[in-house]
Amino acid sequence: MDDSLYNKTLTCPACKKTIEVTKVKTKACIVSSHDTDFFVIYKGINPMFYDAWVCEFCGYAALSERFEKLGINDAKKVSTAITTFWKSRKFTGERNVDAALEAYKLALYNLIKIGGPPSDFAKLNIRLAWLYRIKQDNKEMDFLKSALKNYTESYDKEKFPIGKFDECTCMYMIAELNRRIGNYNEAITWFSKLISSPEAKNNKMLLENARDQYHLTKELAIS
Numbered sequence: 001m002d003d004s005l006y007n008k009t010l011t012c013p014a015c016k017k018t019i020e021v022t023k024v025k026t027k028a029c030i031v032s033s034h035d036t037d038f039f040v041i042y043k044g045i046n047p048m049f050y051d052a053w054v055c056e057f058c059g060y061a062a063l064s065e066r067f068e069k070l071g072i073n074d075a076k077k078v079s080t081a082i083t084t085f086w087k088s089r090k091f092t093g094e095r096n097v098d099a100a101l102e103a104y105k106l107a108l109y110n111l112i113k114i115g116g117p118p119s120d121f122a123k124l125n126i127r128l129a130w131l132y133r134i135k136q137d138n139k140e141m142d143f144l145k146s147a148l149k150n151y152t153e154s155y156d157k158e159k160f161p162i163g164k165f166d167e168c169t170c171m172y173m174i175a176e177l178n179r180r181i182g183n184y185n186e187a188i189t190w191f192s193k194l195i196s197s198p199e200a201k202n203n204k205m206l207l208e209n210a211r212d213q214y215h216l217t218k219e220l221a222i223s
């Protein structure tokens with residue numbers, strides 16, 4: 001295994017077996033640049049590839065931050081809806097983009113079966129879109145559309161902040177994803193709403209990005 005990677009041992013909260021997941025050493029993560037929807041481009045190893053954890057024994061999969069927070073009732077849902085159909089296979093070790101896509105799709109399938117807030121669905125759908133962007137595959141658009149639906153639902157229904165995710169960032173994502181899928185008028189409406197909101201003044205970088213993207217969208221809309 002690449003020496004920037006290491007395995008961590010934990011108990012699967014669904015089947016209670018001892019499992020291993022592969023993580024990336026922090027010092028190996030070198031940021032090269034950011035896309036306008038917060039997709040981070042790394043030099044060398046991409047830690048996003050390793051952020052969807054899978055239990056090889058029962059098929060439970062989730063983002064690392066959520067993985068160990070599975071309640072008893074949700075563990076039962078995994079057992080009946082996932083494990084029954086699961087063929088044991090390993091997900092540890094080095095991952096390429098296709099292996100990452102498989103792990104993220106399993107995490108999404110688990111979340112559909114278990115249920116969760118729209119912000120959790122958004123996290124998976126936007127990452128699936130980014131993985132397809134790396135592959136330069138048009139399926140990126142399908143996942144951007146799903147993520148946009150999730151962010152819009154999250155904005156309407158959830159209480160902010162959700163961890164580090166605040167209301168302004170949610171508005172920015174709704175605006176930027178609308179721009180990326182070609183809904184320029186919707187994007188302009190959301191960028192304007194964000195720029196004029198009093199909360200945005202506390203986040204200078206986001207406000208600056210929103211202004212840049214607002215002008216870019218205006219140009220795209222008339223060309």
Ligand SMILES: [Zn+2]
Nearest residue numbers: 012015055058
């Ligand atoms: Zn398990």
